[in-house]
Amino acid sequence: MKHPKIIAIYGSPRRKGNTATLMKKAVEGARDSGADVEEIVLRDLKISPCLEIYGCLKAGECAIKDDFQMVRDKILDARGLILASPVFFYTVSAHTKMLMDRFQSLWVKKYWVHETPQQQQTNHRKGLFISVGATKGNKLFDGMLLSVKYFFDVLDMELWKALLYRQLDFQNDALKHPEYLEEAYKSGKAFITAIENDSND
Numbered sequence: 001m002k003h004p005k006i007i008a009i010y011g012s013p014r015r016k017g018n019t020a021t022l023m024k025k026a027v028e029g030a031r032d033s034g035a036d037v038e039e040i041v042l043r044d045l046k047i048s049p050c051l052e053i054y055g056c057l058k059a060g061e062c063a064i065k066d067d068f069q070m071v072r073d074k075i076l077d078a079r080g081l082i083l084a085s086p087v088f089f090y091t092v093s094a095h096t097k098m099l100m101d102r103f104q105s106l107w108v109k110k111y112w113v114h115e116t117p118q119q120q121q122t123n124h125r126k127g128l129f130i131s132v133g134a135t136k137g138n139k140l141f142d143g144m145l146l147s148v149k150y151f152f153d154v155l156d157m158e159l160w161k162a163l164l165y166r167q168l169d170f171q172n173d174a175l176k177h178p179e180y181l182e183e184a185y186k187s188g189k190a191f192i193t194a195i196e197n198d199s200n201d
């Protein structure tokens with residue numbers, strides 16, 4: 001497949017923070033492998049939290065009209081998603097979580113409106129997740145990884161890889177670790193190779 005379409009979502013409120021720095025490297029790697037990458041910064045968009053009104057019960061379409069529909073359509077049209085969020089209280093940032101929650105409308109569409117059996121779920125697309133946290137505990141990423149895995153599931157995406165870095169707190173901390181930047185770059189490249197290999201199956 002030529003130039004696979006990839007969406008890269010920046011979920012931190014800090015524009016030049018650690019996840020953004022690592023994400024830029026992953027995006028660079030993906031582009032160097034020939035991917036067509038579109039970057040989306042969540043803090044620039046207007047996305048309401050899910051209001052749990054279940055307007056989506058009618059046809060699986062979220063009733064709140066804002067930037068969610070644009071982001072959803074781009075993600076659904078892509079072969080892969082790179083998502084970056086810092087750890088905020090042991091889960092993803094509020095910006096990221098608001099986007100995730102709005103995808104409940106897609107969950108409703110699949111399982112309630114179209115009554116797709118769970119076994120028929122196909123993870124035919126891939127996700128790369130990037131996160132950082134300030135502390136160093138073993139369980140630092142446990143909470144968010146569950147959220148991210150099930151978010152990718154709704155998108156028919158396999159969590160291909162998670163790049164998780166501890167003890168990064170101040171804005172430029174990631175820059176002090178060239179080995180992390182290198183890993184992010186190489187992962188961006190390998191992500192595209194994995195997507196292309198899948199397409200050749």
Ligand SMILES: Cc1cc2nc3c(=O)[nH]c(=O)nc-3n(C[C@H](O)[C@H](O)[C@H](O)COP(=O)(O)O)c2cc1C
Binds near residue numbers: 020090133
């Ligand atoms: C609201 C808030 C909550 C946070 N919660 C945690 C936490 O639970 N565990 C942790 O290790 N770091 C926590 N941090 C620190 C951030 O994960 C850390 O500063 C990270 O480098 C920010 O990434 P960014 O530069 O990409 O925004 C928190 C920071 C903020 C602002």
